[in-house]
Amino acid sequence: MTTFIQPLLQVVDPQLPPPSGVVYFVATVIKMLVVFTIYMVGVALLTLAERKISAWIHDxxxxxxxxxxxxxxPAADGLKNIMKEETYPGAANLPLFVLAPAIAFVPALLTWCVIPFASPLPTPWGLIDMVVAPLPVGYLFILAISSLGVYGIVLAGWSSNNKYALLGGLRSSAQMISYEIAMGMATIPVLLLAGNVALNDIVLQQAHGLWNVLGLTVAFLIFLVAAFAETNRLPFDLPEAESELIAGYHSEYSAMKFSMFFIAEYANMVTASALMVTLFFGGWDIPGQWDVAPWSAWKTLATGGFFLFKVMFFLFFYMWIRWTLPRFRYDQLMALGWKFMLPLSLSYIVIMASAILGLDAAGVARGSWMFGLSLLALNVVLVGILLFLIDRGRLISPAYSRLDKRNVDKLRAVAARSSLMAEGRN
Amino acid sequence: MAIGVKVLDRPIEQTSYVRATLKGMALTAKHLLNPQKVTTQYPEQKKPLSPRWRGTHRMLTTEEGKAKCVACGLCPTICPANCIKLVPGEDEKGNRYPLIFEIDEFRCIFCGYCQEVCPEEAIHLGRHYENSEYSRQGFVYDLERLTAQTHPVCEMWDPADPKGE
Known part of the structure; x- marks a missing residue:
């Protein structure tokens, strides 16, 4: 009896993790409910935000x-989509056709559960981590789950039994696999700096040192581009490509199932934005004295709000890009992914790994201002080189591939003999 | 014959993604923060119509409330679309009046000849554009409907005042 009562009577230190499994369970359920509600309402409001921002950009x-x-x-849209008729193509594979929208949506939701969204909250029952599931494998879990997202799109394309839908699904699988590699590679320097794959440790490392965007800007840029491709947003929305594929993988979908793909797209955007914030912008970290123990409820509130602000900035950035840039051509997309981003991220890993190894060998302590400053200096040099190379069209080809001088002269000679071309010149 | 190949040889400054992207984003941001207000919120706000706007017809009435029309038959004669149906009648004092006067607004091409030709300034085109009905039959306006219209009427082009001043 005493052994049963004792843990309940014990005064728990609010700054230490809770001793009892019951507290952990109850806290997790509450966190799930709160996060899920905020997430779904946020996704609904994002559809409105997208329409408003597109409208403002278009005057x-x-x-x-x-x-x-x-x-x-959003409520009116939701009501409309629920009331509409669901159509099923006669030749579709029905079980997969119904399953695909859910498969597209669930991974985005699952990924969110390992992202820390505020500083730990001290309660009378112990210190509660402000993350739904503080998994030690954090980042690996995200990589594993986010690759599942492609299944929803590919299955939707295949099960519709429609050539446009299938083409959309195929494009999406090729695109997501290509960019996942660059995305994973780009984050390896982040993991090297943190020395851990748990997202909480990555946030704490940035809280005590430099935000990764300042130290690892090149990795951030690669991750940003890859995240756009991963979420199928413009300029990488080739799976949809209205001008070529009607509506791509969701051509055959109607009513709420069509809406699910939309929800999945926005859910993916939220998750990708939260990931960018966590990996490169210090997560919930507010520079100053907000990110160190002892924890308090105010700190949780403030850091949570700041995290939300950072995520919203990236969501806005997504929309800003969408209404600015036109869509890539398919070969340009593949060339950018395989010929530019992959070699770039690989060489960046080598450079950053040697830099970190060199600093360690030179006896510069991790997290010291010397360490941060040298990373910053290296970063400035690397970004300068990268921008110089991209800007002059040396690495990625623009709308046409650049010909060397010999070929240009040959073509000019052909063109000069051709009467057709002579007319075109004038 | 060789195939004409158009060789693009743009200056190197134009071949970069980075500058073009930043330029484009600056442009959209400019419009986002400082939009040009061009929208008219239609049902609440309406743009003023030209004084010479030619819309659906209206029959003007005398002070007693009867149609000014004397059933002379000029408007169905001049009408190029043949959309006016007129059956003239005569009362005991010998005044002519229309027994039936119908305009099919679907056939009408809104040329305004009927208004121009009318000796009594009875039939007019209206400065009006919100026409909707639940049936096609509803667009055949009879005399009762034409006299009941209240919207302002079109001012015809005047050779002495070509710009409508």
Whole structure:
């Protein structure tokens, strides 16, 4: 009896992890509910935000009829999609056709559970981590789950039994696999600096030192581009490609199942933004005295709000890019992924690994200002070189591939003999 | 014959993704922060119509509320679309009036000849554009409907005042 009562009567230090499994379980359930609710409402509001931002960029006004300033538009859209008729193509593979929207959506939601969104919260029952599941394998879990997202799209394309849908699905699989490699490679320097794959440790390392975006800008740029490709957002929305493939993989979908693909796209965006913030922008870290123990509820609130702010900035950035840049051609997409991003990320790993090894060998302590400063200096040099190389069209080809001088002269000679071309010249 | 190949040889500054992307993003950001207000919120705000706007018809009435039309038959004669149906009648005092006066607004091409030709300034085109009905039959306006319209009427082009000043 005493052994049963004793843990309950014990005064728990709020700054230490909870001793009891019950507390852990209850806290996890509460966190799941809160995060899921905020996440889904946020995703719904994102559809409105996208329409509003696109409207403002186009000098339009955007949805403003439902509710104050159009705020209830997502509810109206949802209601409409639930009321609409679900159509099933006669030749579709029905089980997979129904399953695909869910498969597209679930991985995005699952990924979110390992992302730390605020500093730990001290409670009378112990210190609660502000992450749904503080997995020690954190980042590896994200890589594993996010690669599952492609299944939803490929299955949707295949099970529709429609040539456009299938082409969209095939493109998406090729695109996501190509960019996943660059994405994974780009984050290896981050893991090298943190010395761990747990996302909480990556955040704490940035909280005590430099935000990774300052030390590893090249990795951030690669990750940013790859994240756009991973979420099938413009300029990499080839699986959809209205101009060529009707609506790509979701051509045959209607009503709520079509809506699920939309929800999945925005859910993926939120997750990718949160990942960018966690890996490169210090996660929930606010520079200053906010990120060190002792923890308090105010610190949790402030860091959570700041995390949300950073995530929203990236969501805005996604939309800003979408309404600015046109879509890539398929071969350009593949060339960028395999011929530019992959070699770049590989060589960046080599450079950063040698730099970290060199600093360690020189006896510079991790997290000291010397360490941060030398990383910063190296980073400035590398970004300078990278921008110089890209800007002059030496590494990635623009809309056409550059010919060498000999070939240009040959073509000019052909063109000069051709009467067709002579007319074109004038 | 050789195939004409168009060789693009742009200057190297134009072949970069980075500058073009940044330029484009600056442009969209400019519009995002400082949009040009061009939208008219239609049902609440309406743009002013030209005084010479030619919309659906209206029959003007005398002070007693009867149609000014004397059933002279000029408007169905001049109408190029043949959309006016007129059956003239005569009362005991010998005044002519229309027994039936119908305009099929679907056939009408809104040329305004009927208004121009009318000796009594009875039939007019309206400065009006919100027409909708639940049936095609609803677009055949009879005399009762034409006299009941209240919207402003079109001002015809005047040779003495070509710019409508």
């Amino acid at each position: 339009r006004i955007g949805p403003n009829r439902v509710g104050p300033g159009g705020l209830l538009q």
